[in-house]
Amino acid sequence: MVSRAAPARQSPPIPAGLTRDHLVEIYRYLRLTRTLEERLTALYRQSKVIGGLFRSLGQEGESVATAYALARGPNQDILSPLIRNLGSMLVMGAPPIEILRQYMAKAEGPTRGRELNVHFNDLEKGYLGQISHLGDMIPVMAGIALTFKLRGEPRVGLVYIGDGGTSTGTFHEGLNFAVVQKVPLVVIAEYNRWAYSTPPEKQFAVKDLAEKAKAYGIPGTTVDGNDVLAVYEATKFAVERARRGHGVHLIEVKTYRRTGHAEHDDQHYVPKDELDWWAKENDPVDRYVKQLVQNAWVEDRDLKGIDEGVKAEIDEATDACVDEPLPPPDSALDGVYIDPPAAPRHWYRGL
Structure with missing residues (x-):
């Protein structure tokens, strides 16, 4: 009797038109986001992070x-992140060292120590x-998306809003304007269970935030936000639409x-078992x-190699900037007044 080896297990097709390389790249961004935030947490506890x-x-x-x-690259699509969308900035090309500098208010940071956390741009x-102010980026991104439409550019804007932020007037005004003007805008509404310390049932009466889309006459889709590929597929459809x-x-x-x-919030209002x-x-x-x-799309050893590479990248970026200087005090007026040196050095003490 001739023994036969069991047939090799066939991997299911990769969904959403992605390839193995895409899957690996997505994983790298996930790991980069978490590792960078873990490093920022350590720096915060060492009092090296300025602000929250x-x-x-x-x-x-x-x-x-x-x-x-x-679509990523110069003069392609534009997104507007909120404070918890660091991963989106990394995907668009934000270098980890710039984020570290920004959080530590370094003189060489994107805002030269004048702003904090993710409050900085790179439109290219x-x-x-x-x-x-929560909700305000909806009308801002509606305006940007309108410029794409008026110029005939095949570009799309994407904007994030938290569950609590959907209760603001600017959310309504901006979304209504965007819908009426039929601009190329995708709105990501994050139902993450807590608006600071307020649960959703004290914010709105609908079960799903997507139900709010009906009032504006636009499609509303609900997706499992912790299913990475499901989120990608839903967003890709909306973006191309x-x-x-x-x-x-x-x-x-x-x-x-x-x-x-x-980090200053101890979450005492959240049940520990939750x-x-x-x-x-x-x-x-x-x-x-x-x-x-x-699904045998990627081997575990490949992912471990990415983990090691990401850690090395964050270590290198941290070492390169952690001891950089803060901006000198006498540069505080630079970029505020047209001729800062003409102002008395300590003019504000007379106020």
């Missing part, structure tokens, strides 16, 4: 996947720093904020790794 630190732990997947669906790479001239699309991503509003469940059962990075390995 806002982490995306537990919701990195939706930031990376949504940005990955855009395709990201626009947020305005702190907008690019073809069909207007605004709202995507609700169901995810979870596993840290406080910022946090534990999301960490153990619904972590977006863990779920993505499991999907890659179980």
Whole structure:
């Protein structure tokens, strides 16, 4: 009797038109986001970070996947991140060393120590720093998307809004304007369970944020925000729809904020068993790794190699900038007044 080896297991097709290289690149951005934020947390606890630190732990997947669906490069699509969308900026090309410098208010940072966290732009790479007032980036991005339409450019804008932010007047005004003008804009509504310390049932009466889209006459899609490929597929569809001239699309991503509003927030208002469940059962990075390995799309050793490379990159970036100087005090007026040296050095003490 001739023994025969069992047939090799066939991997299921990779979804959404992606390739193995795409899957690996997405994983690298996920790992880069988490590792960079872990480093920022360590620096914050050493008092090297100036101001607040806002982490995306537990919701990195939706930031990376949504940005990955855009056209990237000079004069391509533009997104506007919120404080928890660091992953989207990395996908668009923000260098980790610039983010480290920005958080530590270094003189060589993107804003020369004058702004904090993700409040900075690189329009050539395709990201626009947020305005702190929640909801305000909806009308800003509506205006940017309108310029794409008026110029006949095949470009798309993407903007993030938190569940609490959908309660603001500017969210309504900006979205209504964008819809009426039929601009190429994709709105990512993040249902992450907590608007600072306010649960969703005290913010709005609808079950799903996507239901709000009905009032504006636009498509509204709800997707599992911790399923990286599902988020990518939904966003890719909305982006290409907008690019073809069909207007605004709202995507609700169901995810979870596993840290406080910022590092200073101890989350005493969140049940511990709730946090534990999301960490153990619904972590977006863990779920993505499991999907890659179980479907034999990527081998575990390849992912470990990426982990090592990302850690080395963050170590190198940290070492390169952690001891850089802060901006000199007498440069505070640079970029504010047309002729700063003409002002008395300590003019403000007379106020």
